[in-house]
Amino acid sequence: MSMPATDRDTRTDSSLAVERLVKRFGGITAVNGVSFSLARAEILGIIGPNGSGKSTLFNLIAGAEPPDAGTVRLAGRDVTRWPAWRIARGGLGRTFQIPSLFDNMSVWDNLLAAAVEADWQGAPERAEEALELLRIGEVRDNLASELSGGQQKLLEFGRVYMRAPKVVLLDEVTAGVHPNIRKIILGALRRLKGAGVTFLIIEHDMEMVREICERILVMDFGEVVAEGPFAEIARDKDVQQAYLGRRT
């Protein structure tokens, strides 16, 4: 089996690389031969209509579901079919569309609980950093259930930060949040990128994609149908009509 030159060149020193990933659910092929790789500190956006396979792709990368074929490499290591907890320990962080928090624990305890397996001793210091990075210091003693939806997204981001991930998957992290919260999230992304963290982002907010993603993958029917910088993707007539809306 021959491999495209672009894959061969980047896969060994990439932060994250997937090759020919496939996932079927009965008669549906949700992910159909997806390959791409991310350099360290790169931000790659994934766009595509509902049902195009974006969430399934995240699940395969994070180990929530095993692929039927293909490989996932994290920092050069083959992590295909590893359980999710082990991939997380290997340096992969993830947020969900609906934040998964401990509702009746405080913001502070939610942060500390995220560090349990990682680093107990450094946890308080890192939790302070998370409060500062995400500007949720004022609500540190509030229960997670008392936070606004946007603050809950910030806290979930903070819980990912606690584990000092090398690669982070963000699933519609700014969907429906107040512009101020969006700004905080963008600032945090830029700071972590500056510290070498790599991001893979599913996003419907095209403004966010344009602002922050260096490269974009367009998915449709489980396949990558276009790939490139935002300006290039935005020029593609088909992509424009289907996903970006008309801009005149």
Ligand SMILES: Nc1ncnc2c1ncn2[C@@H]1O[C@H](COP(=O)(O)OP(=O)(O)OP(=O)(O)O)[C@@H](O)[C@H]1O
């Ligand atoms: N657990 C599952 N069992 C059966 N079919 C599934 C399962 N998960 C996803 N699918 C199907 O796989 C396809 C891809 O779905 P997926 O959720 O990955 O798309 P998506 O691009 O993330 O969509 P959205 O933007 O709505 O989240 C869809 O046809 C979906 O119905």
